[in-house]
Every structure is written in structure tokens, then in C-alpha cells.
Amino acid sequence: MTELSPSANVGDIASTLPGAAEIFRQNGISFCCGGKLSLAEAAAGQGLDVAPLLDALRALEAGAARTAPEExxxxxxxxxxxxxxxxxxxxxxxxxxxxxxxxxxxxxxxxxxxxxxxxxxxxxxxxxxxxxxxxxxxxxxxxxxxxxxxxxxxxxxxxxxxxxxxxxxxxxxxxxxxxxxxxxxxxxxxxxxxxxxxxxxxxxxxxxxxxxxxxxxxxx
CATH class of the missing domain: 1.20.120 (Four Helix Bundle (Hemerythrin (Met), subunit A))
Structure with a gap:
């Protein structure tokens, strides 16, 4: 799993964190052609503050396995x-x-x-x-x-x-x-x-x- 930070690669996040792709789509961030950008660079390109994006991604990460059985x-x-x-x-x-x-x-x-x-x-x-x-x-x-x-x-x-x-x-x-x-x-x-x-x-x-x-x- 890619460590979530402003320097993390957008493409890596989208392909390893469930739900991240949809967050990027909602914010107009390309993670195929523009997937080599860092999260901070991608956010800046859309005129967005990176902090709310990080918060949303971290919330996804925290809940990613909750629907699966524990044992x-x-x-x-x-x-x-x-x-x-x-x-x-x-x-x-x-x-x-x-x-x-x-x-x-x-x-x-x-x-x-x-x-x-x-x-x-x-x-x-x-x-x-x-x-x-x-x-x-x-x-x-x-x-x-x-x-x-x-x-x-x-x-x-x-x-x-x-x-x-x-x-x-x-x-x-x-x-x-x-x-x-x-x-x-x-x-x-x-x-x-x-x-x-x-x-x-x-x-x-x-x-x-x-x-x-x-x-x-x-x-x-």
C-alpha cells in the first residue's frame, strides 16, 4: 500500500486504495495519463487544497477492510x-x-x-x-x-x-x-x-x- 502523503504518486494511490479512483474522478484529477504526478501537484493543477484530499483518502484507508470477516x-x-x-x-x-x-x-x-x-x-x-x-x-x-x-x-x-x-x-x-x-x-x-x-x-x-x-x- 502506498503511504499517503502530498508526495505520493496519484497513479499508485488509485491502483492500491479502494475508492481512491472515484475521489480523483470527482475532483477532476487524471490518474491514467496524469498518474505520474504527486498528489500535491495534481491538486495544485486543479486549484485544490491537498489537505482535504488527503483526509478523504485516509478515511478510505481506515475503512478499506471493514466489510470483510475478521477471522x-x-x-x-x-x-x-x-x-x-x-x-x-x-x-x-x-x-x-x-x-x-x-x-x-x-x-x-x-x-x-x-x-x-x-x-x-x-x-x-x-x-x-x-x-x-x-x-x-x-x-x-x-x-x-x-x-x-x-x-x-x-x-x-x-x-x-x-x-x-x-x-x-x-x-x-x-x-x-x-x-x-x-x-x-x-x-x-x-x-x-x-x-x-x-x-x-x-x-x-x-x-x-x-x-x-x-x-x-x-x-x-
Whole structure:
């Protein structure tokens, strides 16, 4: 998790803190094309005071894991049902919808060109990642851990970074999920679904990186 401060990178915050992306959107801050800026620089660019932004982000950070079960085994079950199953279900309709919008509106200046391809790449990465958790890591955790568990956890953390990079590609292809004026219902539904989906992926990564994994890394 990126440490929250005025010098923190906007793109890193958006891709690691659940809900941060929406706060940035509400304040007109780009975290795809302008994601290399510090929070202070991005706020200044919009004529904003950085302090209220930091307060809002810190409030998100404090509440990020509150909806998840506290005990480890129920937490694993929660990740499987709330995130693994949900990601699969949503990608099944987001990808064909992205293909439709690209095909119908490909000549529009703000068309999300390359979005379907980016979603397919993300689906493939997530499917491989989630299968490893389901078949290897989570069974080890259910048995109480293992002296070597830090190795698969390290691999999962590395793959989380890859997923984060793919999320940035989706943000870029959709111009920050900014709908053009007069967007059709399909385009609107696509971006509404993507906002929820990408937020879920960030929350999923955050929950594992900051809550679940450390419990076993300390014991290993």
C-alpha cells in the first residue's frame, strides 16, 4: 500500500486504495495519463487544497477492510465468493460489451479503442492468478500455513503488481472512464460496469496484500 502523503504518486494511490479512483474522478484529477504526478501537484493543477484530499483518502484507508470477516478462514471464503466468483461473472459480459462498443463507435474521438483486448489480457492474468490461490495458496492457509508459504505469497504479490499495470491500461483506454456527451446506453452500461469491476479488483488486491497475506508472512 502506498503511504499517503502530498508526495505520493496519484497513479499508485488509485491502483492500491479502494475508492481512491472515484475521489480523483470527482475532483477532476487524471490518474491514467496524469498518474505520474504527486498528489500535491495534481491538486495544485486543479486549484485544490491537498489537505482535504488527503483526509478523504485516509478515511478510505481506515475503512478499506471493514466489510470483510475478521477471522482468517471466513476471510478466505469471502475473497472467493465476493471477488473471485464476481470477477469471473462480470468479465463474461464486460468483454463482449466492450467489443460491441468498439465496433459500433470505433470512429468516435473518445472511443475506448483497445479496451476489449486489455480486458482479455486482464481476464487471462486474473484467471491464472486466482487458480493458483484456489489450488495452492488458500489450501495451505486453511491448514494453518507452512514454513515455505512466503514463496507463493511473494509470487501472488508480484502478480498483483502485474494486475495493477493492466488496470492502468484499462483506465487509459477509457480516458479515465469519462463518458462522452450523448453516449449510448451500451457505452454507459460498459463504463458503469467497469467502474464497479475495477474498484472490486483494487479492493481484492488491497485485502490480500494488507490483511490476509501478512498473517502468514509473520508466522512463516
Amino acid at each position: 482468517t478462514l471466513p476471510l478466505i471464503d469471502h475473497i472467493l465468493t465476493r471477488y473471485h466468483a464476481t470477477h469471473r461473472t462480470e468479465l463474461d459480459w464486460l468483454i463482449p460489451l466492450a467489443e460491441k462498443v468498439e465496433m459500433v463507435h470505433g470512429d468516435h474521438d473518445e472511443a475506448p479503442l483497445g479496451l476489449a483486448e486489455a480486458l482479455v489480457a486482464l481476464r487471462d492474468e486474473l484467471e491464472s492468478h486466482m487458480a493458483k490461490e484456489e489450488q495452492v495458496l488458500f489450501p495451505m492457509m486453511r491448514q494453518g500455513g507452512h514454513p515455505m508459504i512466503r514463496h507463493p505469497i511473494g509470487a501472488m504479490r508480484h502478480e498483483h503488481d502485474t494486475t495493477t499495470d493492466l488496470l492502468r491500461g484499462i483506465e487509459h483506454a477509457t480516458h479515465g472512464l469519462a463518458l462522452p456527451e450523448g453516449a449510448c446506453r451500451s457505452w454507459t452500461a460498459l463504463y458503469t460496469g467497469l467502474e464497479k469491476f475495477t474498484g472490486d479488483v483494487v479492493a481484492h488486491i488491497h485485502l490480500e496484500n494488507t490483511v490476509l497475506f501478512p498473517r502468514f508472512e509473520i508466522a512463516a
